[in-house]
Amino acid sequence: MNDYLVKAMAYGGFVRVYAVNATDTVSQAQKRHDTWNTASAALGRSLIGGLLLGSTVKGEDTITVRVEGDGPGGTIIVTSNGRGEVKGYIQNPYVSLPLNEQGKIDVRGAVGTKGMLSVTKDLGLKEPFSGQVPIVSGELGADFTYYLAVSEQVPSSVGVSVLVDTDDSIKTAGGFMLQMMPGASEEVATALEERLQYLPNISTMLDEGKTPEEILDFIFADESVVVLDKIPVQFKCDCSKERFAAGLISLGAQEIQNIIDEDHGAEAVCSFCGNKYYFTDKELAELKQEATETN
Template identity: 85%
Template sequence: MEDYLVKAMAYDGFVRAYAMNATQTVDQAQRNHDTWNTSSAALGRTLVGALLLGSTVKGEDTITVRVEGDGPAGAIIVTSDGSGSVKGYIQNPHVSLPLNEQGKLDVSGAVGTRGMFSVTKDLGLKEPFSGQTPIVSGEIGADFTYYLAVSEQIPSSVGLSVLVDTDDSIKTAGGFMIQMMPGASEEVVNALEERLQHLPNISAMLDEGKAPEEILDFIFADETVAILDEMPVQFQCDCSKERFAAGLISLGAQEIQEMIEEDHGAEAVCSFCGNKYYFSEQDLVELKKEAAEES
């Protein structure tokens, strides 16, 4: 099944809903970064959450999520856009912790329970919008939920799930986001809270072959769900040798000269996808000329 996200409305437009299968997307990230199981779950949940948030902005606009906790996984940085593309990395990909008391991957143990959760939205305006909240659980889903309630004043429920196989590959990954619109009644809020308390694990539902639409049908029970849009999602990095060359030029002619003298070349590695770009000594000589002209 191809990865995709659905956008929907329910309860006469008073509830906005999103659900997604992102198994291949998260599996691509796992292979790019060689993440071990607990790091895979932490990075995967952040990728899914960022895609859900990214689906609320327009095509070229971007959202960057930073989860900077005090756990051994270190910082998690993920950027998504309004067209369903996402890229991201985790500072320490090799974290594998014992299962928690519920017998599940200990994402909170990897991320930590103290630190900051921040979101930066670049909507093509002069200044990007930024908001941040304290990490409240380190389980990622609850941290997205808390951020939306406090920083954006949108009562929401975000569920994120990653099922990691015994060989560290991703068996299933996906999630949902339910948001209350102004005017939603207490009855609607209470009914949804009751349903969400009894919702099976999303990755288990995906493992059974359920589609995102079926997950929303389960959440809303007998209520009519109007599907508004369907969008493919994928891990996609926009790095290039040209972008890294521009970065080298910005370092200045002196620093490039030191690279020429000491290493006779340079290798740049993209943090988001792991791609490597090699610059020969001659490449650096050309970049040094450009840097000198710009200074």
């Protein structure tokens, strides 16, 4: 279990904490979308944020994150669930910018500083819950933090970090999320703020061989951390030829006939994972028949 997420609590349950190693998960996304270094970091941070938020819901329930900034990366969409599965893509995977003033990958430059971050939770109810906030940083960790404070009224701190190697591959990727529960004292909040100021990048700590549990121990120093759960995480897409077939049927018989006449077959490509599905003329004719019967 290389990639996994730890759920824990500290300060007698007044602080809920999560830490994740998502190196293989982000690496899988980088390979599938052939992202360049700055796009890799932006997509990777979004995937980590999605995993952290996804860990707060149950099983099949899903969370979809949309980052719509004004940077060259374009829109980033990530969907995760309570089982540690995540998928996502960045509109323009080919973004490679010069390092920023701190000598680090310029994620803000790829994402932009104007736009919206929105989160939709589908908890199996009639209507999904949706909240959105303006992008306040573009570095994404601060943006997830701001979303939780404004939309969910939970004082939080989110850190998301991706270390990209010189060949554009992912060296390490991970993050953490701290949430203050009702009744937590100002002293606890102040102590954590001070600790977080001196916290190295999570990806650097992972590169040094630290585990998610050790990262939490570092954050909380002498305070004991009680681990509640440990779940494997992975990049996983639920696309299928059947799903794309249903999408074609919904276009209607005439539109399917147009595809047969003009293209003599169809190729569908999943935005989330890059998988391709081919439909022959014969298969399209069968789908056209289904569309006709449906209507």
